[in-house]
Amino acid sequence: MQSLSLNIQLLSITGVLGFILLLVRLIMKGKLREEYAIVWIFCAAIFLLFSVWRDGLEQISLFMGVYYPPSLIFLFGFFAIIIFLVHLSIVVSKLQSQIKILTREIAFLKYQLDQKRNAEISSETPTP
Amino acid sequence: MRLLVIIPCFNEQHNIKKVVEELHRLKLPPCYSLSVLVINDASTDQTISIVKTLPCNYLDVPVNLGIWGAVQAGFVFAQRYHYDAVVRVDGDGQHPVEQIPILLKHSAQHQADVVIGSRFIEHNGYQSTFWRRLGIFFLSKLAKTLTGHVITDTTSGFRFFGHKAIALVNEHFKDEYPEAAADVLFVLMGLKVVEVPVQMHARTEGRSFFTLWQALFFMAKLSLSLIFVYLRFKNKQYAKPVS
Numbered sequence: 001m002q003s004l005s006l007n008i009q010l011l012s013i014t015g016v017l018g019f020i021l022l023l024v025r026l027i028m029k030g031k032l033r034e035e036y037a038i039v040w041i042f043c044a045a046i047f048l049l050f051s052v053w054r055d056g057l058e059q060i061s062l063f064m065g066v067y068y069p070p071s072l073i074f075l076f077g078f079f080a081i082i083i084f085l086v087h088l089s090i091v092v093s094k095l096q097s098q099i100k101i102l103t104r105e106i107a108f109l110k111y112q113l114d115q116k117r118n119a120e121i122s123s124e125t126p127t128p
Numbered sequence: 129m130r131l132l133v134i135i136p137c138f139n140e141q142h143n144i145k146k147v148v149e150e151l152h153r154l155k156l157p158p159c160y161s162l163s164v165l166v167i168n169d170a171s172t173d174q175t176i177s178i179v180k181t182l183p184c185n186y187l188d189v190p191v192n193l194g195i196w197g198a199v200q201a202g203f204v205f206a207q208r209y210h211y212d213a214v215v216r217v218d219g220d221g222q223h224p225v226e227q228i229p230i231l232l233k234h235s236a237q238h239q240a241d242v243v244i245g246s247r248f249i250e251h252n253g254y255q256s257t258f259w260r261r262l263g264i265f266f267l268s269k270l271a272k273t274l275t276g277h278v279i280t281d282t283t284s285g286f287r288f289f290g291h292k293a294i295a296l297v298n299e300h301f302k303d304e305y306p307e308a309a310a311d312v313l314f315v316l317m318g319l320k321v322v323e324v325p326v327q328m329h330a331r332t333e334g335r336s337f338f339t340l341w342q343a344l345f346f347m348a349k350l351s352l353s354l355i356f357v358y359l360r361f362k363n364k365q366y367a368k369p370v371s
Contacts (some may be wrong), residue, residue: 034352
């Protein structure tokens with residue numbers, strides 16, 4: 001078990017900060033809603049924590065009986081991504097349902113408009 | 129002055145009639161002409177059928193927008209149909225309709241663009257639950273740190289908005305009106321925001337809003353949107369004067 005090398009540490013920190021910057025830009029441009037960024041910000045914070053606290057990862061791995069500390073990061077990242085994907089699937093399902101409802105409502109509105117138009121036309125046409 | 133009172137509501141079949149009737153009994157100064165808009169946010173109860181019998185305009189939203197989306201709908205309506213001012217009253221009966229003239233009076237007196245009816249200046253009337261007050265306090269401090277402007281009741285929906293505020297909301301918020309963050313926008317764009325003490329009623333019917341997780345998530349969302357509104361508009365404050 002080795003402690004995190006300085007190079008990797010710097011790379012991680014730069015990477016995470018760059019990622020956070022990307023998120024911030026996306027939110028400010030209105031392309032990403034804040035609530036979806038919360039999860040990523042949380043993950044980035046954890047990543048940053050262990051990039052800085054080099055011994056922390058080692059200690060936790062030791063405590064959990066994990067031989068190769070970085071595999072904890074992989075595990076955590078893997079679960080975070082899976083959970084987030086499931087959450088997104090739920091969001092998409094809800095959106096799909098809402099779009100279908102809206103589409104149906106538009107169809108009903110068109111029906112009502114057509115009825116009104118037909119009623120107007122038939123009241124304008126002189127009866128033979 | 130054409131005044132639009134917007135009433136966003138979700139499942140308020142027991143309260144909505146009372147709110148609308150109270151609004152029509154209001155004695156306003158003759159310079160104001162009052163219109164009422166109920167925004168039925170896809171209620172699952174009898175709200176909309178009751179609203180259709182009431183003397184008011186209404187928007188029957190087909191899919192639930194949430195309170196922020198419903199309020200935004202009210203602002204869009206106000207702009208599209210050329211209203212000069214908006215007052216928001218929630219459909220649950222918590223907001224004191226009879227104190228609307230107080231908001232109007234302060235808006236005229238102080239030339240204010242936004243008047244917030246605050247529960248916490250004089251601590252009269254219903255003070256909300258402890259956790260909500262804690263959250264509101266936190267947001268208040270956050271807003272103050274960023275803008276230097278003090279607002280004690282950041283999530284109070286009971287407010288008056290002048291035409292400048294209506295224009296800003298329509299321009300910068302496309303789908304939702306973000307509660308506390310909008311105040312940051314108003315302050316950064318140079319609008320005059322004042323707070324006046326009002327007494328709110330307790331919820332007479334219906335269930336309380338949040339589980340702990342929902343509340344935490346909501347606080348995180350509010351805080352983030354507050355911070356990001358600040359970041360977006362911090363440098364634009366003198367770029368686009370609101371005429």
